[in-house]
Amino acid sequence: MKMRKVVSVIGAGNVGEHVASLLALRGLVDVRMFDIPRKDGEKVIEPVKGKALDIRQMLAAIDIDAKVEGYTVSPEGNGYEALEGSDIIVITAGFPRRPGMSREDLLEKNLSILSVICEKIKQYAKEAIIIVVTNPVDLMTYAVYKMLGFSKRKVMGMAGVLDSARFKTFISQEVKVSPKDIHAYVIGGHGDEMVPLISISNVGGIPLKDMLPKEKLSELIKRTQFGGGEIVDLMGTSAYYAPAASIVEMVEAIVTDNKRILPCSVYLEGEEGKYYEAEDVCVGVPVKLGNCGVEEIINIPMLPEEREMWRRSVSSVRKNLKVVEEMLHARSVL
Numbered sequence: 257m258k259m260r261k262v263v264s265v266i267g268a269g270n271v272g273e274h275v276a277s278l279l280a281l282r283g284l285v286d287v288r289m290f291d292i293p294r295k296d297g298e299k300v301i302e303p304v305k306g307k308a309l310d311i312r313q314m315l316a317a318i319d320i321d322a323k324v325e326g327y328t329v330s331p332e333g334n335g336y337e338a339l340e341g342s343d344i345i346v347i348t349a350g351f352p353r354r355p356g357m358s359r360e361d362l363l364e365k366n367l368s369i370l371s372v373i374c375e376k377i378k379q380y381a382k383e384a385i386i387i388v389v390t391n392p393v394d395l396m397t398y399a400v401y402k403m404l405g406f407s408k409r410k411v412m413g414m415a416g417v418l419d420s421a422r423f424k425t426f427i428s429q430e431v432k433v434s435p436k437d438i439h440a441y442v443i444g445g446h447g448d449e450m451v452p453l454i455s456i457s458n459v460g461g462i463p464l465k466d467m468l469p470k471e472k473l474s475e476l477i478k479r480t481q482f483g484g485g486e487i488v489d490l491m492g493t494s495a496y497y498a499p500a501a502s503i504v505e506m507v508e509a510i511v512t513d514n515k516r517i518l519p520c521s522v523y524l525e526g527e528e529g530k531y532y533e534a535e536d537v538c539v540g541v542p543v544k545l546g547n548c549g550v551e552e553i554i555n556i557p558m559l560p561e562e563r564e565m566w567r568r569s570v571s572s573v574r575k576n577l578k579v580v581e582e583m584l585h586a587r588s589v590l
């Protein structure tokens with residue numbers, strides 16, 4: 257009988273390998289990593305197997321028990337048999353952006369990669385909960401949800417936890433208080449129009465809006481909205497430490513059934529969709545996570561100006577949804 261939960265990470269690049277190592281370090285789950293081979297001159301190498309072995313040896317050095325395996329797969333979808341038995345699958349496969357690119361520039365190439373991966377998930381891991389990370393994440397989450405046909409509770413995108421961590425970092429630097437005592441949520445699409453919610457942000461229970469002048473609050477909002485781009489400009493590729501830690505928070509909430517409220521990109525429709533004025537789109541909202549996945553969508557009150565930001569953010573995600581829908585039609589998914 258399988259005792260420990262299994263988390264599979266598809267795409268063991270910068271984000272994926274850090275997710276795998278952080279998960280392994282917590283010792284909560286077993287980890288399976290999947291990635292394609294690389295060419296080193298004439299030689300074909302299998303970095304994913306090396307990374308898994310390296311992580312296992314790290315665990316041995318510090319006395320942590322967790323199984324970590326690496327599997328080489330092909331871009332055409334061979335080699336995914338070990339997905340079987342996965343409780344959670346984290347998708348980080350695909351291209352990251354470089355300076356000067358938008359996340360949407362990755363849409364076409366990353367959608368092709370994810371369409372092969374979804375076929376394999378359907379074949380081997382129909383029961384798994386899926387966390388999509390590949391960008392543009394709200395569009396990819398929508399596409400994965402449609403391609404898999406799983407319950408909407410079981411498909412979510414990671415972005416809001418990361419954006420909220422960035423927001424908390426910037427607030428913490430400004431008010432000189434530990435981020436542990438700061439509550440702040442970012443909702444909406446994972447783009448330059450995301451919505452850092454000032455009205456419900458607080459520092460040790462004191463409303464943020466009472467602590468800082470309007471201009472400073474606007475600066476914090478702007479820096480958060482462009483937080484990903486700031487790192488891309490500095491590093492030449494996108495962030496991975498904070499994204500990986502954010503994914504691990506989501507995984508831990510699901511595995512331990514701890515009912516945390518975390519902002520995640522989820523499919524909105526019906527009641528919650530109407531409240532958020534967003535239907536048939538994946539976008540970030542606070543949700544309660546537990547071992548069934550998304551257990552509840554939490555309705556957050558917004559000020560009129562925040563609601564206006566929300567509308568703009570949702571429509572900027574919607575703008576590219578047409579392209580995704582056309583691609584899914586071409587693949588006969590819709």
Ligand SMILES: NC(=O)C1=CN([C@@H]2O[C@H](COP(=O)(O)OP(=O)(O)OC[C@H]3O[C@@H](n4cnc5c(N)ncnc54)[C@H](O)[C@@H]3O)[C@@H](O)[C@H]2O)C=CC1
Nearest residue numbers: 267268269270271331349350351352389390391393414499
């Ligand atoms: N949602 C979010 O908040 C964030 C999203 N991202 C996104 O995550 C993705 C990964 O970023 P990084 O890890 O930095 O990129 P990376 O290039 O370091 O890693 C991507 C990995 O995907 C693998 N891959 C490519 N094609 C594949 C295929 N057909 N099958 C299996 N694996 C394949 C590559 O070999 C590589 O190891 C990017 O799309 C990036 O934009 C990154 C940070 C935050």
Ligand SMILES: O=C([O-])CC(=O)C(=O)O
Nearest residue numbers: 353359391484485494495
């Ligand atoms: O900026 C990027 O391309 C990666 C990402 O989504 C983030 O770090 O927020």
